[in-house]
Amino acid sequence: MYLTLIVISFILSMTIASFTYRKKKNKMISTLSALLVNTLVLGTAFTFIYLINLESWNFGGGDWRIAYLIIAIPLVTWLNAFLLQFIK
Numbered sequence: 001m002y003l004t005l006i007v008i009s010f011i012l013s014m015t016i017a018s019f020t021y022r023k024k025k026n027k028m029i030s031t032l033s034a035l036l037v038n039t040l041v042l043g044t045a046f047t048f049i050y051l052i053n054l055e056s057w058n059f060g061g062g063d064w065r066i067a068y069l070i071i072a073i074p075l076v077t078w079l080n081a082f083l084l085q086f087i088k
Helices: 002-024 027-052 052-057 064-086
Strands: none
Touching: 002 027, 002 064, 027 064
């Protein structure tokens, strides 16, 4: 489930970053838009999954793999920035 969310975030952010790059012709702005999209998608997914996880509410623990969503934000953004070099 977490990998699916990360892939969806990557595809969505790459689409928006490439569209922004074609409009503005500035890689920094397109990378920042990718960071914003990744933060919104993965941060919202992290918050929602954490809130519905009753084990984390009751015992303070829970599914430790949820941290993959937060760790993936800079990694997916870096991958987006790397792939923007190949867009003409």
